[in-house]
Amino acid sequence: MSKSKKIGGPGLFVEVDEAHLFRRKYNRGHKIKGESVWLLGGLCRNTKERFVVRVPNRKKVTIWPILKKKIARGSILVTDDFKSYTGVALALGFSAHEIVIHKYHFVNPVFREIFTNNIECCWGKVKKLVHNSGTNGIFEVQLPCNRIVLFSR
Numbered sequence: 001m002s003k004s005k006k007i008g009g010p011g012l013f014v015e016v017d018e019a020h021l022f023r024r025k026y027n028r029g030h031k032i033k034g035e036s037v038w039l040l041g042g043l044c045r046n047t048k049e050r051f052v053v054r055v056p057n058r059k060k061v062t063i064w065p066i067l068k069k070k071i072a073r074g075s076i077l078v079t080d081d082f083k084s085y086t087g088v089a090l091a092l093g094f095s096a097h098e099i100v101i102h103k104y105h106f107v108n109p110v111f112r113e114i115f116t117n118n119i120e121c122c123w124g125k126v127k128k129l130v131h132n133s134g135t136n137g138i139f140e141v142q143l144p145c146n147r148i149v150l151f152s153r
């Protein structure tokens with residue numbers, strides 16, 4: 001996939017989610033460099049194209065420019081109910097913004113096509129790669145869409 005190509009398009013579902021890779025159990029022990037690694041990713045269900053970028057935080061001012069750059073206008077955005085996504089469809093020209101509230105369900109009980117399971121599955125694979133790496137130095141994740149330098153130990 002070309003770096004400038006956007007995923008999605010008119011009427012296509014694009015799942016977007018953010019993931020936190022590391023966390024100290026009970027906030028105990030020494031802080032590690034990779035502890036604050038956040039990723040933002042999107043996946044077009046129809047074309048299977050995706051993107052993953054490392055972000056410093058999950059604030060609206062960080063996330064929205066990435067969504068505008070990576071997702072085509074007219075796409076149907078599907079996210080969880082995280083507050084940074086509020087108003088994104090109107091502001092960035094997406095045809096709709098559908099929300100799944102994970103507190104109550106993972107698939108919308110009325111509209112069964114509203115879910116973020118595909119992008120959540122990607123996070124599981126990325127986390128498994130990272131946790132099983134045991135590498136010293138710079139750790140990189142090579143995904144079908146791009147390469148991300150996560151952190152250096």
